[in-house]
Amino acid sequence: MDLTIHSSFLPHDDPDASLAFYRDALGFEVRNDVGYGGMRWITVGPVGQPGTSIVLEPPAPEGCGITDDEKRTIAEMMAKGTYSGVNLATPDLDETFARLQAGDVEIVQEPTDQPYGVRDCAVRDPAGNLIRIQELR
Numbered sequence: 001m002d003l004t005i006h007s008s009f010l011p012h013d014d015p016d017a018s019l020a021f022y023r024d025a026l027g028f029e030v031r032n033d034v035g036y037g038g039m040r041w042i043t044v045g046p047v048g049q050p051g052t053s054i055v056l057e058p059p060a061p062e063g064c065g066i067t068d069d070e071k072r073t074i075a076e077m078m079a080k081g082t083y084s085g086v087n088l089a090t091p092d093l094d095e096t097f098a099r100l101q102a103g104d105v106e107i108v109q110e111p112t113d114q115p116y117g118v119r120d121c122a123v124r125d126p127a128g129n130l131i132r133i134q135e136l137r
């Protein structure tokens with residue numbers, strides 16, 4: 001089989017704040033921005049990598065079969081930063097981290113050599129999603 005990862009999905013609870021984070025802080029390009037029924041899906045991705053995208057989506061859209069209790073659980077997990085996340089990579093972790101730190105991004109972990117063999121840092125997006133950024137070696 002010849003498979004690639006085309007899109008990953010992350011929830012947002014404030015589309016404008018999420019758009020600013022991914023576009024302005026991370027430097028991703030906006031590929032699509034679609035509203036429907038008071039909800040908004042925003043597709044972003046790294047410049048020069050048109051085949052890889054992140055879709056920022058409402059966490060529990062109406063009509064999707066999620067109960068009110070499940071919606072509360074999702075909202076609580078998002079607030080704690082335990083609901084969802086993504087791993088990114090960069091050739092220069094220190095430069096990337098400095099840019100994020102200067103941009104008033106919520107820092108979770110400064111660049112660190114991990115015992116499992118990678119060097120990475122971690123930040124949170126406005127919805128609480130954990131974004132780990134690994135240095136390419």
